[in-house]
Structures are given as structure tokens and as C-alpha cells.
Amino acid sequence: MYTVTEGNVRLDKSITDNIEDLSRARAKSLIEDGLVLVNGEKKKPKYDVKIDDEITVEIPEPETMNVEPEDIPLDIVYEDDDVLVVNKPQGMVVHPSAGHPNHTLVNGLLFHSPLSTINGTYRPGIVHRIDKDTSGLLMIAKNNHAHESLSQQLKDKSNIREYIALVHGNIKENSGVINAPIGRSKKDRKKQGIVEDGKNAVTHFKVLERFGGEYTLVSCILETGRTHQIRVHMKYIGHPLVGDPLYGPKNTIQGNGQFLHAKKLGFVHPVTNEQLVFETPLPEIFEQTITKLRNKYKIQ
Known part of the structure; x- marks a missing residue:
């Protein structure tokens, strides 16, 4: 329950x-199903709140999903008894959700190997997501000890996560740091944005190539790992990712979504304490x- 502080807004919004x-469509569905009351009374989605x-x-409680192992081909870059490093292709969802109950990376991983259980039924083994x-590299925990170690390295900002991105426009600086807090957009709940009360977010970038003032190829190193961080930060400085359907312009180069690839991943092995670093080439x-x-x- 909440008390309205901003009036003259549709109930669903x-x-x-x-x-x-909670999406606008989901809110409308709840209203139509009689699960929303305004001062104890049912209203229509278009009702202007006061x-x-x-x-x-x-x-309602969501229906429980059964996460089934699936024999999905995986591009495994490294594997031992504790960790996996996988090169995820574009178009593959990392873990099951209401909109993607199967054919995810997790479904394939469960078929291949035991996974940590710290993140529950839907995200076993998943330490971080893209x-x-x-596309690109993800570290996967095969047991809970490995999961705790890898998660702590993320919190300590001691691991390596480098991405390659193609962006619109000519970035004049050869390198820079974007330090701007990220949270859910106040205007569009499907998006993240730069918001004052957002979580601290820091991205380091370096220009690799420039293409006629129209496009720039950059390397981005994450200091933090917020949802859509690189996509939001590059848009914030006026250089949205090429092909990005959510944050980029409509007039863009068509591909399989945003041109963003997790090229390099490094971490300390949770058992051997060895520093491991992996790289993978860009998608075709x-x-x-x-x-x-x-x-x-x-x-040239």
C-alpha cells in the first residue's frame, strides 16, 4: 500500500x-483483475489519482517455474572443479525469468555441470550477468565456496571486466572516466538512467578507433556493475551504443542488438589463488x- 503524493496521474502509471x-501493462492487468483498491474501492486504469x-x-505469488537442464551448446573457455568461464552469444538470456522460462544459459549450464545454489533456483551459478x-565472457560458480569468493571480488572491485563497444559520434578525448549514479528511470520504468539517488557507477573508457566522426570504437572497463551501465553511461555523455534498441537512436547500424562485447575477464581463482585472465574475439x-x-x- 502507498499514499499518493503526486496527483493527476493515471492509476496504472x-x-x-x-x-x-512492475510494468504499466502488469499494473493495468492487476487493476482489471480487481486486485487494486483506491481508498477501498475498485477503479479503472484511467482513473486520475488524487x-x-x-x-x-x-x-499474486508467481507460479513456480521448473528450471530444466537443456542440452544447449556452450562455448566454454575454461573449466575446472570450481569455476567455469563461458563465452555467451548475443541473443541468449542468462537466467530464466517470467518472460524467458527456458533456453537460457542457466538451462544449458545445469545440463553440463553442478552449480552453486547461493542465488536460488533461477540463478544457480550466476555471479554476474550481461x-x-x-556477448562475451561470464564467470560461473560450480559450488558455493567459489560463488562467495567470486562475489566478494566483484564487491572489492578487484576483478577485470573489459568490454568493447561501438558508439555513435566522435569521442574527442582519448580516454576518460564516467562517474554518474544509475537507477531506474523516473520517466520509463523499463530503462535505467542517471538519477541523483541512484547507485554509484563508474566506467573507464579508452578510444580504440574513430570512424569519420560518425562512430567510435571504445574499450570500457567497469569499476562497478550496474544494470545497463555501459549503455546508460555512454548515452549520458552523448555517445549511445550503435544498435541499442533501448538507449540508442532509431537511425543506427542494424545488428543483433547493441554492439557490446565482454572481451576480457580476470579474477583470482577461489581455491588456487591463481590470477586468471581470459579474452575472447568479437562476434562475427x-x-x-x-x-x-x-x-x-x-x-588501415
Whole structure:
């Protein structure tokens, strides 16, 4: 339940603005199902809320998903008894959710190996994530000891996570640091944005190539790991990612989503204490796009 502090807003939008991780469509569905009361009464989604209205929202428990192992081909870069390093392709979701109950990386991993249980049923073994249309390296924990160690390294900012991104525009600086807090966008709940009360987020970038003032290839090193961090930070400085359907312009190079690849990953092994560093090449469509840009702008 919450009390309205901003009036003259549709009921479904008010609910979305006040309850995290609830889409406008889901809010409308709850209203139509009679699970939302305004001052104890049912209203329509288009009802304009008034200041001091008491809104009660009943969210039913989600149906339990069975996460089934699936024989999905995996590009395993490294594996031992404690950890896995996987090169995730574009288009693959990392773990099951309501919208993606199967065919995820986790489904494939469960078929291949035992995984840590710290993150529960839907995210076994998953220490960190990358977006569906971002490709590249992920570290996976096969047991709880490994999971705790790898998670702590993320918190301590002691591991290595380097991404390659193709962005719009000409970044004039050769390198820089973007330090801007990230949280859920106040305007669009599906997006992240730069918000005052967001979580600390720091991205280091370095220019690798420039293409005629229209595009720039950059290396991004994450100091923190917020949702959509590189995508949001690059848009914030005026250079959104090429192909990004959420944060980029409509007039862009078409690919399989944003041109963003987790190229380099490094961490200390949770048992041997050995420093491990892995690299993986860009996906074919990313490499082809860069080659076309080099040819177009005669870059050798």
C-alpha cells in the first residue's frame, strides 16, 4: 500500500511509478483483475489519482517455474572443479525469468555441470550477468565456496571486466572516466538512467578507433556493475551504443542488438589463488561491421 503524493496521474502509471519492477501493462492487468483498491474501492486504469489517495495493490505469488537442464551448446573457455568461464552469444538470456522460462544459459549450464545454489533456483551459478544482446565472457560458480569468493571480488572491485563497444559520434578525448549514479528511470520504468539517488557507477573508457566522426570504437572497463551501465553511461555523455534498441537512436547500424562485447575477464581463482585472465574475439557480425567502417573511412 502507498499514499499518493503526486496527483493527476493515471492509476496504472501511478502504480508503476511507486512499485519497483512492475510494468504499466502488469499494473493495468492487476487493476482489471480487481486486485487494486483506491481508498477501498475498485477503479479503472484511467482513473486520475488524487493526492492522499490510499492505493492498495495485491500482487499474486508467481507460479513456480521448473528450471530444466537443456542440452544447449556452450562455448566454454575454461573449466575446472570450481569455476567455469563461458563465452555467451548475443541473443541468449542468462537466467530464466517470467518472460524467458527456458533456453537460457542457466538451462544449458545445469545440463553440463553442478552449480552453486547461493542465488536460488533461477540463478544457480550466476555471479554476474550481461544483457541478452551483449556477448562475451561470464564467470560461473560450480559450488558455493567459489560463488562467495567470486562475489566478494566483484564487491572489492578487484576483478577485470573489459568490454568493447561501438558508439555513435566522435569521442574527442582519448580516454576518460564516467562517474554518474544509475537507477531506474523516473520517466520509463523499463530503462535505467542517471538519477541523483541512484547507485554509484563508474566506467573507464579508452578510444580504440574513430570512424569519420560518425562512430567510435571504445574499450570500457567497469569499476562497478550496474544494470545497463555501459549503455546508460555512454548515452549520458552523448555517445549511445550503435544498435541499442533501448538507449540508442532509431537511425543506427542494424545488428543483433547493441554492439557490446565482454572481451576480457580476470579474477583470482577461489581455491588456487591463481590470477586468471581470459579474452575472447568479437562476434562475427561485430567484426564485419568494423571492417566495413574501416573500408568506408579508409582506415588501415
